[in-house]
Every structure is written in structure tokens, then in C-alpha cells.
Amino acid sequence: xxxxxxxxxxxxxxxxxxxxxxxxxxxxxxxxxxxxxxxxxxxxxxxxxxxxxxxxxxxxxxxxxxxxxxxxxxxxxxxxxxxxxxxxxxxxxxxxxxxxxxxxxxxxxxxxxxxxxxxxxxxxxxxxxxxxxxxxxxxxxxxxxxxxxxxxxxxxxxxxxxxxxxxxxxxxxxxxxxxxxxxxxxxxxxxxxxxxxxxxxxxxxxxxxxxxxxxxxxxxxxxxxxxxxxxxxxxxxxxxxxxxxxxxxxxxxxxxxxxx
Amino acid sequence: xxxxxxxxxxxxxxxxxxxxxxxxxxxxxxxxxxxxxxxxxxxxxxxxxxxxxxxxxxxxxxxxxxxxxxxxxxxxxxxxxxxxxxxxxxxxxxxxxxxxxxxxxxxxxxxxxxxxxxxxxxxxxxxxxxxxxxxxxxxxxxxxxxxxxxxxxxxxxxxxxxxxxxxxxxxxxxxxxxxxxxxxxxxxxxxxxxxxxxxxxxxxxxxxxxxxxxxxxxxxxxxxxxxxxxxxxxxxxxxxxxxxxxxxxxxxxxxxxxxxxxxxxxxxxxxxxxxxxxxxxxxxxxxxxxx
Numbered sequence: 001x002x003x004x005x006x007x008x009x010x011x012x013x014x015x016x017x018x019x020x021x022x023x024x025x026x027x028x029x030x031x032x033x034x035x036x037x038x039x040x041x042x043x044x045x046x047x048x049x050x051x052x053x054x055x056x057x058x059x060x061x062x063x064x065x066x067x068x069x070x071x072x073x074x075x076x077x078x079x080x081x082x083x084x085x086x087x088x089x090x091x092x093x094x095x096x097x098x099x100x101x102x103x104x105x106x107x108x109x110x111x112x113x114x115x116x117x118x119x120x121x122x123x124x125x126x127x128x129x130x131x132x133x134x135x136x137x138x139x140x141x142x143x144x145x146x147x148x149x150x151x152x153x154x155x156x157x158x159x160x161x162x163x164x165x166x167x168x169x170x171x172x173x174x175x176x177x178x179x180x181x182x183x184x185x186x187x188x189x190x191x192x193x194x195x196x197x198x199x200x201x202x203x204x205x206x207x208x209x210x211x212x213x214x215x216x217x218x219x220x221x222x223x224x225x226x227x228x229x230x231x232x233x234x235x236x237x238x239x240x241x242x243x244x245x246x247x248x249x250x251x252x253x254x255x256x257x258x259x260x
Numbered sequence: 261x262x263x264x265x266x267x268x269x270x271x272x273x274x275x276x277x278x279x280x281x282x283x284x285x286x287x288x289x290x291x292x293x294x295x296x297x298x299x300x301x302x303x304x305x306x307x308x309x310x311x312x313x314x315x316x317x318x319x320x321x322x323x324x325x326x327x328x329x330x331x332x333x334x335x336x337x338x339x340x341x342x343x344x345x346x347x348x349x350x351x352x353x354x355x356x357x358x359x360x361x362x363x364x365x366x367x368x369x370x371x372x373x374x375x376x377x378x379x380x381x382x383x384x385x386x387x388x389x390x391x392x393x394x395x396x397x398x399x400x401x402x403x404x405x406x407x408x409x410x411x412x413x414x415x416x417x418x419x420x421x422x423x424x425x426x427x428x429x430x431x432x433x434x435x436x437x438x439x440x441x442x443x444x445x446x447x448x449x450x451x452x453x454x455x456x457x458x459x460x461x462x463x464x465x466x467x468x469x470x471x472x473x474x475x476x477x478x479x480x481x482x483x484x485x486x487x488x489x490x491x492x493x494x495x496x497x498x499x500x501x502x503x504x505x506x507x508x509x510x511x512x513x514x515x516x517x518x519x520x521x522x523x524x525x526x527x528x529x530x531x532x533x534x535x536x537x538x539x540x541x542x543x544x545x546x547x548x549x550x551x
Contacts, residue, residue, distance in 0.1 A: 056456045078458020088453045092471050101467075105459045153457060 004067070005034035005189045006055070006080075006157050011064030013050045013215075023214035024050045027064065030208075030217070032191070034156065037183055039192045039200035039207045040217075041246060047215025048193045052159050055191075056082040068157060078106075081158040081188075085165055087146035089134035095145050096121060096130040102153035113152075120148055124182065140171040144178065151186055160192045164199070172196075173231065176203060180229060197246045202234060207242075209249045219249055336517040344518040345525075353507075357523070358530060360502040361492050364420050365534065368427020369488035375428070376435025377477045384443045384469050385461070397436060405429045406494050413499045423500065427491030431484040435477070442476030443469060478545050485538045489531055504530070 013025040025047035032038055040048045053059035055066055057077040066074045073079045081102075089098045099121060100113030108116070121130055126144055134142055143163055150158055163179075164172045176199060183190060183203075194200050200207045201223055209219040223242060225233060233239050318338045324330035325337035332340070348354045383390035409426055416422035446469055454464045496505025504527045511519035 058452055058455060077455050080456075082453070082456035084449055084453060086449055088447070088450050090450075090468070090471070092474075102457045105454070105457045105463055105467075 003033070004031040005036075005069065006030075006032045006191075007067040007070075008051070008055070009065045009067065011051075011054060011061045011066065013047065013054065013059070014062045025054075025061075026214040026216040028217060032157075032189060034189050035187055036205045037190045037192065037203055039194060039204040040210060041194055041197055041200045041207060041250065042210030042215075043212050043250065045212040045215065046210035047212070048210060049161065050215060052082065052161055052191075052193065055157075055159060056080055058082075079155065079157075081150040081153050081155045083146055083150040083158070083160050083163055085162050087134070087142040089142055089145055089149075091134055094131050094133060095126060095137065098134065099126075099145055099149045099152060102149050106153060117148070117152060120152065121145075124148060125178065138171075139167055140175055143167065143175060147179070147182070151182065151188065155188075157189045157191070160190060162193055162195065165195065172199070177231065179203065180227075184228065197243050197250070198234060201239060201242050201246065202229065207246060209246055211252075221246065333515070334517060336521055340518040341521045341525075344516075345522045348519065348522050348526075354526065356502055357504045357507050358526065360420070361489075361496065361504045361527070362530060362534075364423035364492040364495070364503070365427055365485070365488045367420075367424045368491055369431060369485055371424065372428040372431025372488065373435045373477070373481065373484050376432045377439040377473070379432075380436040380439025380441075381443055381465075381470060381473055383440050384446075384465065390440075397433065397440075401433045401437065405433075406491075409494050409498045413495065418499050418501060423492045423495035423503070426495040427488040430487040430491040434487065435480055435484065438476050438480045439473050442473035445476070446472045475546070478542050481538050481542055482535065485534050486531070489527075489534065493527070 008028055008030040010027045010029060011025065012023070012027040015022045015024055024045075028047075028051070040051065042048055050059070054061045054074075057066075057073065057075050057079060060075045064074075065072055068079050089095075090101070093101070096114055096117055097110070099117045100108075100110060103113040103116065104110050118130060121127060124144060126141065126148070129137060129141065134145070137145070147160070147163060150160075164175050167175060180203065192200070192203060204223050207221045207223060208217050209221065210216065211218045221242065225239065321330060321335075322338050325332040325335070330337070383393065405426070408429065412425050412429070413422045416425050450468060450472075451464060454468055459467070492503070493505035493508075496503035497509050500506040504523050507523040508520055508527075511517070511523065
């Protein structure tokens, strides 16, 4: 694919501690087309977070290159949106100012950033909370604000690291639908990390199943379910079969369909 | 252990009447007891008792001095202290001294706290720099700064600046260490978020590190006002021409004990006033900054 939005070329990560080598990520080739929703699932220590840190430029890889739109972006920060597990809203800023933070860092004056953020807060379920401080928001609200902050920075690629991991099941379900709506509206390329197989299949165009020791991708499963997707989808036989396939891979019960 | 002692020959503990080992477990007592609750007096009653204590103490003191039970030469007496106080304020000497001590305390407090905060936060910029500076900071921390007072007087002279310098010396290092703790407590993930957004070091410092340190710096204000006052007083003890500390020293050396008491009371009042002001400032700052 020459027109890949994001490509990892032979990227690997090896840590050396006390003369011992630990392969956090075995050499990985990955190409992701623009506008796709990709999920990475796998056990802890499979290198999901390492991939994110490398793509976000927060950690130089031991080898390999990160290409965004074909340009070398290895070790460059600010090239992709990155939402970490925690919402990381600044407690001394209002919700509106928190959402505008990314734009502010990119040189947009705060007043203009606020102007641009305010209608989006209204549209995406944070109306009336603009002037509140994060401490008075529920977990779901905080995640919404954090995600909007990420999306308001004009990066085409967005990394989401288990954004709904700490939410209760009901909030999680509504947040997933909310995220799908946002994904449809913004048209970004999303890479999503999760432990939750159902979440991965429900949201994604493609699911990458990973294994640990060494961290590596063992399978790539396309999810050819039509969008927009509805919650009732999760009980269809096709969905259940996909979910089972991923779970089997994760538990090592089935050999991957193709060699990794 | 316990099981063995029962096999010892002679009188064992268990053979004493009333302590005999019973067959089966000890039955539990039936508890018929109310929750112990203390009745809280109304505020006026509490205040009345407090005032009564004070008045009683002063009366005892005065009476003791009158009947020769308390040596009024060393301890003075409330009536004499009151008269001396009136003279102290009437002559205007009180206002000069109060202003002098207040000024050096406030200046030392502001300079020490802000310079310390800036120094502490500066360690964020380079871990090498922080590591190099650390032993020096710890050394400075361990020096009893008051022991340097005579030296500081020599360098800065008898005037206000030496008192400000001592007050600054007392508050500076504490503020530095506190601000540095604040720096170290900055959430690493928060920093990663800023960098992932493409932030510069300066942006991370002004938008994340400095605001995160504010609550730490606020927390040191109340301690520092007390330290600054101590520094000023000690400076005045060593060498000065004005100030409440000098008045105490002067009155003490001329056996004007009632003036010592007056100056001590005025000093306490000043200290309390500044403490209340800083506590209020702290509250205002917390409301505005910390959520």
C-alpha cells in the first residue's frame, strides 16, 4: 500500500536491563489506510503500549521507522493524537479550557480555541458543563472531554489507549456508541487498544490480535460488518463467531490462520 | 507457654480461688451500655470559662506580687505591665518597633518564599542540574541558619537589610525543597500527554509544572511567615537599633521586666495577625487555583 496513512516498517523495541535483553516488541510491519478504525487486543505485556509510545514519538524504537503519509515521523512528537488511559484533565482548568488545551499548544489563542471548542462540547454531550471543573464531572464525561481534546488537534491519526477501561459496563456501552458517532463525523484514522474483545469487534474495521513474550501481532482479522452499527449487532451469529475467534486466539486455543 | 505452667508442681495460678480454669469457654457478658456521648457546651459558656481562666490567672499573679509570693522584680505584675504598655504606645515607640519588625518579616517572607519557589521549580529543567545541586541544598538545609546571624549582621550591617537577609535565609531553603517536591510530584502521564500534543519544554513548564506546584507553594506560606518572624527577631537580638526584638533585649538587660512582657505580647499579637492574614491569603489562593 503506497497510500498508507500510517506505516510501521520493521519497528521493534528491545529493553536491556542488567545485561538481560527483553523484547517488548518483535519487529513489526504494519500499514493502516486513512479513515480506518483499527483495534489492538492482547494480554498485558504484548507491546500495545509500546507501539503507541513509538508512534506518538514518546519513545524511540530500537529499530525501524514510523511513516505518516509516507514521511518519516520516527521520534517526532505531535504528529498523532494520543489519548492515554487516564483522562488527564488539568484540575485547574475548566472543561472548555481543557478541551482547548491541544489547540493552545498548537498556537491557537485561547479565546479562539474556546470559540472552536464550545459548539463541539454542546454537540457531543458536554453542553452546560463548559465552565465546570473536571472534579465535578462523572467518569464518562471526563473521558468525553479528554477525547474531544484529542480530536480537536488536527492530526489525522488518533491513538486511544483503553479509553473506556475504567468505566462501568453501561457507561462503556454508551461511550462506544458516542465514539462511533464521533468517528463518523471526524473521519480520522483511529487505533484503539482494549482488553475487551467485544468492544474491539464492535468498533473496528480490523482487529489485530497480539501475543506476549515477545510482544508481536499474531493475527489480523478484518471486521466486514456494515456501518453505522447498532448495539443489536453483538448478538448476531457473525459477530459472535468473530468474537469467539479472537478469544480463542488470545487463549492460545487456536493456531492463527496464517503465520505471524 | 501457658499450657506448660499448669503442669508445674505446687500452687499454680489456676489453683487460686476465682481463677480456676473453668470447663468450657468463658461466657460473654451481657452488654447493657449506652453509647458514651459528651454534651457540648454552648460557645458562650466555653468563652466564659476561657475568660475566667485568664482573669483568674492575672488576679493570682497580681495578688502573688502584692503579698510577696511572686518576686515582682523578676516576674513583674499585670498592673505594671499594663502601665508600661500604655506608655510604650503613648510615646510612639511601639509603632516604630512594630513597623520595623513587620517590614523586615514581610520582606524576608516574600523574598525567601518566591526565590525558593523559583529555585525549586528550576530543578525541573534539567535532571543533571538537579542532581548536581542536590547535595548543596541538603547541606544548606542542615545548617542552623540562625547560627549564621552574627555573620549576616557583619556582612549586611546593623540596618533593615540584615534582618531581611536572616528572614530570607530561614524561609528560602524550605520553600526550595517544597517547590522541588511539587516538581517531582507532577504526573508523568500528564507530561507525556503534553509532549504527545507537541508541546515545547517552555509550554510544559508554564502550563503544567508551574500550576501543579502552586498548591505546594501555598502550603508553605503559613510555615514561612512564622520562620520569617523568627529570623527578624533573632537579627534584632544580635544587633539592631529598632524593632520588638531589640526592645525585648534592651529591656531585659536593664531589668525592665514589664517592658519585656509588653514587647512579647505585642510580638505575639503581630505574629497572630500575620498568621491570620496568611491563612486568609491561602484560602483565597486555594479557591482560585486548586480544584
